[in-house]
Amino acid sequence: MTATAPRFGTRPIRLLLITAVLIVGLFGALSGTASAHAALTGSDPKDGAVVDVAPKEVALTFSEQIAMGDDSIRVLDPTSKRVDVAKMRDLSGGGTVRYAVDLKPGLPDGTYTVAWQAVSADSHPVSGAFTFSVGAPSKTTATVPDQKAGGGLVGFLYDTVRYISYAGFVLLVGGAAFVLACWQRGSSVRPLQRLVVGGWVTLTAATLVLLLLRTPYTGSGKLGDAFDLGGLTDVLDTKTGAALVSRLLLLGAAALFIAVLFGAYAKRVAESEAESGEGSGAGSDAVPDAGKAKADLTFGLGLGGTVVAAGIAGTWALSEHASTGIQTGLAMPLDVLHLLAVAAWLGGLVSLLVALYRTPDIERAAVRRFSRIAFGSVVVLAATGLYQSWRQVGSWSALTGTSYGQLLLSKVALIAVLLGAAWFSRRWTGLLREHAKSETGTEAETEAGEEAEAEAEGGAEGGADPGRAAQLARQRTALATARKKRVRDADTERSGLRRSVLTEACVALVVLAVTTALTGTEPGRTQEKEVGRSGTAAAAPAAPAGPVEITAPFDTGGAKGKGTVRLTVDPASPGGNVMHVWVDGPDGKPMDVPEVKVAYTLKSEQIGPLPVVPELLAPGHWSSSTVQIPMPGEWHFQVTVRTSDIDQTTIEKNVKIG
Numbered sequence: 001m002t003a004t005a006p007r008f009g010t011r012p013i014r015l016l017l018i019t020a021v022l023i024v025g026l027f028g029a030l031s032g033t034a035s036a037h038a039a040l041t042g043s044d045p046k047d048g049a050v051v052d053v054a055p056k057e058v059a060l061t062f063s064e065q066i067a068m069g070d071d072s073i074r075v076l077d078p079t080s081k082r083v084d085v086a087k088m089r090d091l092s093g094g095g096t097v098r099y100a101v102d103l104k105p106g107l108p109d110g111t112y113t114v115a116w117q118a119v120s121a122d123s124h125p126v127s128g129a130f131t132f133s134v135g136a137p138s139k140t141t142a143t144v145p146d147q148k149a150g151g152g153l154v155g156f157l158y159d160t161v162r163y164i165s166y167a168g169f170v171l172l173v174g175g176a177a178f179v180l181a182c183w184q185r186g187s188s189v190r191p192l193q194r195l196v197v198g199g200w201v202t203l204t205a206a207t208l209v210l211l212l213l214r215t216p217y218t219g220s221g222k223l224g225d226a227f228d229l230g231g232l233t234d235v236l237d238t239k240t241g242a243a244l245v246s247r248l249l250l251l252g253a254a255a256l257f258i259a260v261l262f263g264a265y266a267k268r269v270a271e272s273e274a275e276s277g278e279g280s281g282a283g284s285d286a287v288p289d290a291g292k293a294k295a296d297l298t299f300g301l302g303l304g305g306t307v308v309a310a311g312i313a314g315t316w317a318l319s320e321h322a323s324t325g326i327q328t329g330l331a332m333p334l335d336v337l338h339l340l341a342v343a344a345w346l347g348g349l350v351s352l353l354v355a356l357y358r359t360p361d362i363e364r365a366a367v368r369r370f371s372r373i374a375f376g377s378v379v380v381l382a383a384t385g386l387y388q389s390w391r392q393v394g395s396w397s398a399l400t401g402t403s404y405g406q407l408l409l410s411k412v413a414l415i416a417v418l419l420g421a422a423w424f425s426r427r428w429t430g431l432l433r434e435h436a437k438s439e440t441g442t443e444a445e446t447e448a449g450e451e452a453e454a455e456a457e458g459g460a461e462g463g464a465d466p467g468r469a470a471q472l473a474r475q476r477t478a479l480a481t482a483r484k485k486r487v488r489d490a491d492t493e494r495s496g497l498r499r500s501v502l503t504e505a506c507v508a509l510v511v512l513a514v515t516t517a518l519t520g521t522e523p524g525r526t527q528e529k530e531v532g533r534s535g536t537a538a539a540a541p542a543a544p545a546g547p548v549e550i551t552a553p554f555d556t557g558g559a560k561g562k563g564t565v566r567l568t569v570d571p572a573s574p575g576g577n578v579m580h581v582w583v584d585g586p587d588g589k590p591m592d593v594p595e596v597k598v599a600y601t602l603k604s605e606q607i608g609p610l611p612v613v614p615e616l617l618a619p620g621h622w623s624s625s626t627v628q629i630p631m632p633g634e635w636h637f638q639v640t641v642r643t644s645d646i647d648q649t650t651i652e653k654n655v656k657i658g
Helices: 005-009 012-031 152-181 185-190 188-217 223-227 231-238 237-281 286-317 328-358 364-393 395-400 403-431 436-460 466-490 491-518 522-536
Strands: 040-044 057-062 073-076 084-090 097-103 110-120 125-134 548-555 564-571 575-584 595-602 605-613 615-618 623-630 632-644 648-657
Touching: 040 125, 057 110, 057 125, 073 084, 073 097, 084 648, 152 185, 152 188, 152 223, 152 237, 152 286, 152 328, 152 364, 152 491, 185 188, 185 237, 188 223, 188 237, 231 237, 231 595, 237 286, 286 328, 328 364, 328 491, 364 403, 395 564, 403 491, 436 522, 548 632, 548 648, 564 632, 564 648, 575 648, 605 623
Parallel strands: none
Antiparallel strands: 040 057, 057 097, 073 110, 084 097, 110 125, 548 564, 564 575, 575 623, 595 605, 595 632, 615 623, 632 648
């Protein structure tokens, strides 16, 4: 183990970079499965409908609140010319999300194409197209973009930068928390300073890029539109734009926090340790004051940093999945807590990795403090993750039958691997020996001796050669570095801990990629609803199930009020159907009754009741050829039979359609 540690331990950053490059490729594949939250649930005219008279408008109904612009709905004639006029109208109300555009009067017969594009409430773009015909279907040359909103190069760049922004947040928040809560002396360690500042720079740059890419991501899909000032102005008026701007403002406060943490606070920690050492040997009266000042500054930085970190996490919670769906009032604060726990665990993990490789004299107590914080973070992640999983997945079938559920299972499996590596890290932590003070003291004594020798040599030579002094300084630095490396490589327990923490960090990068993909994927709960609306996940038309029949006895309670009603629906599939109703008397012969009415309801989707008034074809026989069934499902049919002015009854049956 000791023999291999130097070769493995000299390239942790290279290994992490290789892992990150592989993740970018993986993330590109994952982002291809991403889809948005809102869905088109209906239109007037319907998809594929043939109407006798040209409609005055085209109206679209969506499953949830969306953002649309004046050019979000386009209606094209058979020659691909636009026939919509004026601005789009918002007809939403009563829990229904509905938008419409007016059409030019006097449209000729032919097939018309409706192309639409919007932004879902969880910030992801949605788009689609359908056709309807006036008079009769015709050939059409109308074309709509093959690429869905949020796809292509712009979509890949946007999703990748979202991943980078999450990584920056983790490094910024987790690194700062590691310094304050686990290893306060790390505030003056240059590698940790670079890590936290690098997280801030990464998150700030990624936020600016996301703000610029928002226009092409939700609109044209052209990368050049990223610098469209008009589009940027429109973005700032959206919920996502406001969240990104708020994040930039909070990052300004975070910059002040970092300056204090690595400036005044680092100086205070160093002075406190120095005075503490003096006080232990000489009874200095300044020690209690220095300790109290450091404690007060630690509390202030911890409180202020937590507020800023929670605010930055809130910019995600307020603009993505947590802000839509059910129980948003509970989901958003829990999402903030979830993100903070992720940052404390994974960001602290990377900070520990940097400390173990670049400053091997980190105290055992600091490692153990992080181990306790990591355990608490895992508990918080488990609790909030279970709730979010229930909220977003909705059912056991969605766990394996939707892309969101499959990604969630992948994340759970990766976290299990991560916890396995963390178990090994905890074992190595328990075996650590405390070498830091003795080693540091030995180094100080040795360096003091070297400095004394250098001064003596310099004095013998007159002490007037700056080149010689610089050379001696470089030699002392090289000797100190070599000595630290020997100490690090000779410590078997710390070498084992470094390897296990490096494994955790590599797995954590993949977990972060899958988590980012989850935030861009339509939740399983709404995916299942969409499947219910369309019959299949790919929105393929359901295969006709053939005619269905209902037969039931009835009794209106009056004279000659008994008999049997029989109803058939053909072909019993979504779309147009033909309905027949027969009413027979107790003797099996057709029974002539004053009125028969039918209504049908899809209770699972709160559609209906949709009424049907069939026409009388012959005594005891009614029919309707205009029965439109919007989607497959378990439909509830009600047949009302009236045998006199005051005597009637209703027969109710469930029928499987599609």
